Amino acid sequence: MTIRNLEYLFKPRSIAVIGRGKKASGSDVTVQFNLIEGGFKGPVMPINPDQQSVSGVLAYRDIASLPVTPELAILTTSLDEAPTLISELGARGTRAVLLLSREVLQDHRGTKTALLSPDLLRKHSDDGEALKHKILEAAKPYLLRVMGPDHLGYAVPSTHLNASLSCTRPLAGHIALLCQSAAVMRSVIDWATSRDIGFSHVISVGMRWDVDFGDLIDYLLRDSNTRAILMYMENTHNRRKFVSAARAAGRIKPLIVLKPRDFRAGPIEDAVYDAVFQRAGILRVNNIEQLFSAAETLATAKPVYSNRLTLLSNSYSLALLTSDTLLRHGGRLAEISAATREQLARDCRPDYPIENPVDLGDMAGPEEYGKALDLLLQEPGADGVLVIHAPASVDRAMDSARAVIERAKNRRLIMSCWVGESSVEPARDLFRAAHIPTYEAPGEAVEAFMRLAQYRRNQELLIETPPSIPEGFTPDIETARRIIQIALTAGRRRLNAYEASQVLSAYEIRTVPLQFASTPEAASEIALELREPVALKILSPDITNKxxxxxxxxxxxxxxxxxxxxxxxxxxxxxxxxxxxxxxxAVQPMQSRHNAYELMIGVRTGRRFGPVIFFGQGGTEAEVIDDVAYALPPLNMQLARDLMSRTRLYRQLSAHRGRPVDLDAITLTLIKVSQMVIDLAEVIEMDINPIWVRSDNLLALDANILIETSTAPATQRLAISPYPKELERRYELPDGRAFLMRPILPEDEPELRDLVRRIPSEDVRMRFFQPMRELPHEMAARLTQLDYEREMAFIVTTPDSLPGKSRIWGVVRCNADPDMEKAEYSILVDRNMTGLGLGPMLMRYIIDYAKSRGIKELYGEVLRENESMLRLNRALHFRVSATPDDPGVLHVSLLLN
Known part of the structure; x- marks a missing residue:
């Protein structure tokens, strides 16, 4: 991932537009006109050897004749010319190029066809792969960034940069839009302009040969003018870069995606995208209206914590329809206490039974709305109040709206829906001015509320502390690999039931004892030895469903x-x-299913995001029931439990109804399957079905495992970097005490908070630059839930103890920039352990780690009075210098590699 030189794409000080041809029309003319008409402040220099001027601006013959080095060059020439032009531009000092290629081909009948950038590559036998390689190789020596190829471009309205072929100039605002389709982007710009919606960036991402979704998300995350990121995407190339960037951005800014469901790829692939979006904290919507509605709602609405909504209306019929919509979308009507219901009846509608929805009657006005809100906003059981107003016989829409706005300072969410057309538009304008979400129809308001609830749930998952694993397990990885390799050597792509059972046992997943029989007679002899009823199964690598x-x-x-x-x-x-x-x-003793639930757990490998883990209703009718959910590995206890919760089966398992089950056993099995995915690159598909689970045990009855040869490490195919177990190190002191240095895990949050609590407050101030008695949950979650792709933290802890139960004696971390050029370090060590060398040991380890990742500089900020840290920095050859902005803080840096 990298954002290197992207500022030259979106904040250039000079631009060159390179074109060909004598006609006074075409891409170069259009983009030149848009740049000038948009008010770009720097020089816009056309290069066209066939024209004297372009859009009234003197044209230059070639790159060498330009009077100023262009920071950005826009190429409207044939893509075949791009490698040569990029080499010349790079040598001249240009750092970014936008490929806006459009070609006209003439067939044997003389018919001319305009080909846009994705289509024109079809004239190449390799779909343009060789050309792509030439372009990227030409750009590489100069660290020049290439946007596209594309046939629409992009715009940055706040800086008056319109490097697009769009006939509509987007308005300025604080929403960034990334579009994979130029046609959708044109439609969105028109739609937004007609509604006075502005943008910080509007980017048609094109074919993403260099700059892709991950790069753009990383860049926009750091753009102060961008408050929310909207995306229209159909697929993504670099899965790990995309997920890593989205997870980083999702903690700070709303990410909302509109992704059409590709029915050609099948429902599983779309379910995988849903799992990806949820894991990254991205909110998915279904149409353009929802895309912007969600952005507006997230930007203006107060946060919600669940899906409980109170409905307040002057129309019982409208409220009833709205409650039906809420329930169908998975929401709940909030409970209203008996005291509040009685008070509402006395103050707002005497002698009328009050429930949720709260019906004020068609004669209700500002007084009734105000009193009702004063009471409802105090109810602890509601996450928000939707206020609905329908035109009534005595219409006081404006006064009622003002009564609602007066209560908007309450910490609870208020949403409004004034039903009608032009007559209620002034009331809606009042709500917009007061930053209260307002909607034309109650159904839209409900959908917006549920998106808020889902977004909040996604955010909670990003910072939720998983419980510690209830028990440890040590997989026999070598045995599992040996079984798989024997099958692959024999030319088989599927393990038989006996082999699959052995693989599951290697990962401590309990299976029914299985004995192999080569003939019917051998099977009969095994049955004689067992002396109990048995099950008999055919063993064949070619039969999936026996x-x-x-x-x-x-x-x-x-x-x-x-x-x-x-x-x-x-x-x-x-x-x-x-x-x-x-x-x-296979001969197995019969098992009784008494009081057991039947479920399935397994693995699928998606086209874009690699392996995913599924959980759902098991048995022979599993496909018909279709109660299954998907999640990206790696899993922890919390993520595994969340995966389970997205099925109807989980409600049965949680409710007990006289049949209690061990939910931790199921969760731990999901973690074991996740570990199999991390360890065994050859496993591409697995179905453990059925699994019987009771209160006291979990038993896998059958498994189907599909394999294929793999030369790459198993972790390389994952969309999210797994826990890097290979970085664990064990240390022993001369006195015999042992320590384990390992990467931090989400389960370590309680012990990290305990470390901060027990060390002196002065040490905490030295680390965090502010006094702090307690490490807040949000901060602790952020410090323990790492994306190992771009950040790392090592802890010193007790060996041979489970995460969440291991006392932490010290922690060191480094956060690298997206370009992996520099990384900032920080360190905290328990003062009770001073004199043992833990601080120097942690620092040397983080330095070695940074070197191994290719990071060029490790730096930190140290308070001037932190003499012990400064002594350690100097001993490790860090350069110490003053910071001009704060004389109390020193900058320390160490050049690596």
Missing amino acids: SEVGGVAFGLNNPLEVLVAAAGMLEQVHQLAPDAVIDGF
Whole structure:
């Protein structure tokens, strides 16, 4: 990921527009006109050897003849010319290029067709891959950034930069828009302009050969003029960069995405995108109106903490319809206390029973709305109040709106819906001026409220502290890999039931004991030894669903029944699947399903985001029931529990109803499957179905594992960097005491907060530059829930103890910029451990880590009175210098690599 030189794309001081041809029309003319008409303050220099001037501006013959070095160059020439031009521009000092290529091809009949940038690459046999490589190689020596290829461009209204071919100039505002479709971007600009909605940036991302969604999100995250980021996206190239950037931005600014569902890719792929958006804290919407409505709502509305809404209206019918919409969208009507209901009845509508929705009657005016709000806003059980006003016989819409606005200073969310057309528009203007979300229809308001609730839930997941793992597990990774490699060497892509059972056992997932039999006679002998009813299953790498071909038999009571069933099974399988290779049989003792729930857990590999983990209703009818949810690995206890909560099955498991279950056992199984994904690159698909779970145990009855050869590390295919276990180090002191230095985990939050509580307040001030008795949850979550792709923290803790139960003695961290050029470090060590060398040990380790990541400089800010830290810095050869802005703070830096 990198934002290097992106400022030259969006804040250039000089621009060159390079085109060809004698006609006074085309992309170069349009973009030149838009740049000038948009009011760009710097020089705009056309380069066109075929024209004397472009849009009234003197044209230059070539790059060398330019009087000023262009920081940004816009190429409207053929893409085939781009590598040469980029080399010349880079040598001249240009740092950014926008490819706005449009070509005209003539077929054998003389018909001319205008090809836009994605289409024109079809004339290349490799879809332009070789050309892309040439362009990026030409840009690389100069660190020159390439935007596109594209056929619309971008605009930055706040700086009067309109480097686009759009005929409509976007208005200035604080919303950034990233669009993968130029047609959608044109439509959005027109839609927004007609509604007076402005933008900080409007960017058509094009084909993303260099600058992609991840880079742009990282850049906009740091742009003070951008308050929210909206995206229209159909796919993304670099999964890890996108997720990493989105997770970083999602903690600070609202990210809202409109992604159409690609039915050609199937429902699983779309469910994977939903899992990605949720993990990154992104809010997904379904149309352009919702895109901007969500941005406006998130920018103006007070936060909500759940999905409980109070409805206040002068029309019972409208309120009833609204409550129906709320329930259908998964929301809840807030509970109103009996005391408040009685007071509402006395003050607002005597002798009328008050419930939620609160019906004030069609004669209600500002007095009734005001009194009702005063009471409802004090109710602890509501996350917000939606105030609905319908035209009535005595219409006092403006006065009622003012009564609502007077209560807007309350900390609770107030939303308004004044139903009607032009007659109520002045009231809506009052709400907008007061920054109160207002909607034309109650259904829109409900949808906006539910988006607020979902956004809040996504944000909570980003900072929620997972509980510690209830028990440790040590997978036998080598055994699992050996089983998989034997199958791959034999040319098989699917493990048989016996092998799959061994892999699950290697990860301590309890399975039914299974014995292998090569013939019906061998299966009969095993049944004789077991002396109990057995299940018989065909073993074949070519058969996915054994039941469909008669490959399963249950409740066989004696060896003779097993012999007959096995012989009949072979005959039936040969008829229904004649090409299937039969390895033999699996013989298992029968299990009782008494009081057990049936579920399934598994893995799918998506096209864009790599492996995902699923959980849902199991059994033979799982596909028909279709109760399944997906999540990105790696998982912790909290993320695993959240995955479960997105299914209908979870409500059954949580409710008990006389059949309690061990939810922690299911959660831990999900974590074990997550670890399999991290460890075993060859596993691309897995179904553990069914799994029986009771109050006292969890049992996997069957598993289907699909494998393929892989040369890349397993972690490389993940969209989110997993916990880097390879960075753990164990240290022993001469006195025999041992310590473990390892990367920090989300589960470590309680112990990190305990470290801050028990060390002297002066040490805390030295670390955080402010007095602090307690580390707030939000800050502690941010310090422990790392994206290991761009930040790292190591702790010194007790070895052989579980996360969340390990006392922390010291912590050091470094946060790198998106370009991985510089990283800022910080360190905190328990004073009770001074003299053991923990501080120098942590500092040397973070220095070695930064070097291994290619970071060029490690730096920090140290208070002048922090003499011990300054002594350590000097001992490690840091350069110490004063900071001009604060004489009490010193800047320390160490050049690496």
